[in-house]
Amino acid sequence: MKAVIPAAGFGTRFLPATKAQPKEMLPVFDKPTIQYVIEEAVASGIDDILIITGKGKRSIEDHFDKSFELEHTLKIAGKDEFLEQVQAITDLADIYYVRQKEQKGLGDAIYCAKKHVADEPFAVMLGDTITKGSMPCTKQLIDTYNKYDSSAIALERVPTEKVERYGIIDGVEIEKNTYEINKLVEKPPVSEAPSDLAIMGRYVLSPDIFDLIKETAPGVGGEIQLTDALSKLNSIYGSIFNGKTYDIGNRLEWLKTSIEFAMDDDMARDDLIQYMKNLI
Numbered sequence: 001m002k003a004v005i006p007a008a009g010f011g012t013r014f015l016p017a018t019k020a021q022p023k024e025m026l027p028v029f030d031k032p033t034i035q036y037v038i039e040e041a042v043a044s045g046i047d048d049i050l051i052i053t054g055k056g057k058r059s060i061e062d063h064f065d066k067s068f069e070l071e072h073t074l075k076i077a078g079k080d081e082f083l084e085q086v087q088a089i090t091d092l093a094d095i096y097y098v099r100q101k102e103q104k105g106l107g108d109a110i111y112c113a114k115k116h117v118a119d120e121p122f123a124v125m126l127g128d129t130i131t132k133g134s135m136p137c138t139k140q141l142i143d144t145y146n147k148y149d150s151s152a153i154a155l156e157r158v159p160t161e162k163v164e165r166y167g168i169i170d171g172v173e174i175e176k177n178t179y180e181i182n183k184l185v186e187k188p189p190v191s192e193a194p195s196d197l198a199i200m201g202r203y204v205l206s207p208d209i210f211d212l213i214k215e216t217a218p219g220v221g222g223e224i225q226l227t228d229a230l231s232k233l234n235s236i237y238g239s240i241f242n243g244k245t246y247d248i249g250n251r252l253e254w255l256k257t258s259i260e261f262a263m264d265d266d267m268a269r270d271d272l273i274q275y276m277k278n279l280i
Contacts, residue, residue, distance in 0.1 A: 001048075001142065001204075002117055003041040006109040007034060007127035008054035008100040013250050022057045024127040026254060029261040029268075032063060033248050036130045038092055044139035046123060047093045050116045052109045054100050061097055066090045105223025107213045114210045121145060121206050124226075129201035130257065133243020141204040144178065144239045151209070153230070154202035155179065155238040156245050163193045165249075167227040169238055170194030177240040184236075186220045186227040197238065199227065200245045209233065 011023030018026070024034040034051075041049055053060060067086065074083040096116060100109045110124060123138050131137040137154050144152040158166060167186045171179035183194060203226075212229040219225040230236060246257040262268045 001046055001121060001123060003044075003046045003049045003123040003125055003138070004052065004110060004113040004117065005034065005037055005041075005049060005125050005127045006052045006100075006106060007057060007060060008052050008103065008109055009128075010054075010103065011128075014254075020056070021059055022053075023248070024057075025059050025063065026248070028130065028246075028248065028254065028258045029265065033130060033254075034060060034127045035063070035089065037125050037127055038064075038095070040131060040136045040138055041123065041125060042093050043136045044123070044142060046138070048096075049093050050096045050098060050113050051127070052100050052112050053097050054103070064089060064092070064095050103223075105218070105221070105225055107216055107224035107226040107229050110226055111210060111213045111224075117207060117210075119207050121151075121204060124203040124205060126201035128248045130246040130248060131200075131202065131241060131243055132246070133241060135242065137202045137241045137243060137245070138204070140239055140241060141202055144237055145204040148235075148237050150235040150237055151203070151205045151230070151233055152237045152239055153181075153204075154200045154245070155197045155240045156200045157196050157240070158198045160190055160196065163190050163196060163198070164188060166198035166200075167225075168193045168195060169197050169199065171197070171238055174237075177242070179238040179240075181236045181238050184227045184231045186225045197240070199238075200241065201247070202241070203230075205230075206233070 007024045011018035014023045025032045071083060071086060098112050100112050141152045141154055164187050167184055168188055169181050170183040171181040174180050209229060212232045216224055216229045219228045248254045248257060262272050
């Protein structure tokens with residue numbers, strides 16, 4: 001299976017930090033956000049990845065490309081641990097790129113992958129969302145897709161005050177934490193939301209989604225919404241992710257995530273705890 005990672009947005013909620021660099025390259029503790037996403041794809045058994053980029057996103061390509069000068073410098077300096085880390089990034093997967101020429105929404109960004117994906121099912125992984133669990137989120141969705149022979153999306157229950165930030169589903173639970181979806185609504189007002197189950201940035205889709213995107217008119221925000229195209233599928237299932245999702249969509253959530261990941265690092269944890277105690 002191939003994975004498609006949309007990473008063409010301007011990242012306006014992170015300005016001025018994203019004026020000259022993609023939000024997907026903002027570091028969460030010790031690596032760029034998008035590297036976590038690609039590592040999840042690889043852990044799910046995927047080694048063919050297409051990143052949808054846009055203007056000003058060249059640093060994403062540079063990060064996953066080979067850097068002869070840097071590797072040579074590290075080798076001469078005897079910094080073998082750093083050299084291994086740099087080389088491992090290059091060897092993660094076969095990564096390809098295509099540009100979304102206009103900012104016309106997530107649906108349009110996914111449509112840019114049509115030629116690369118062809119007639120196969122594929123994963124979609126948002127480049128500003130990180131997941132953590134005993135089983136990779138995308139692998140869980142691949143299993144759901146294979147079980148029901150139908151498109152599958154990751155779900156998470158969200159607090160009422162956050163409902164209007166996400167696509168929300170209306171569905172029937174057919175087995176524990178798995179839903180047959182009847183309707184999807186993009187960013188509904190709380191009063192009109194059919195549930196508190198939100199779409200959380202991971203999908204495994206059948207290739208017929210491309211024809212549905214093509215016939216989808218602009219929706220919320222004047223953009224072609226992937227949610228609107230998904231609602232036209234003959235069948236679609238939702239799986240509540242057995243883990244935690246980190247939506248790096250604003251500065252505070254990004255900072256919280258970076259702190260939480262630092263707390264998982266044996267070398268950083270104690271110093272960070274002491275620093276926070278002193279600060280507070």
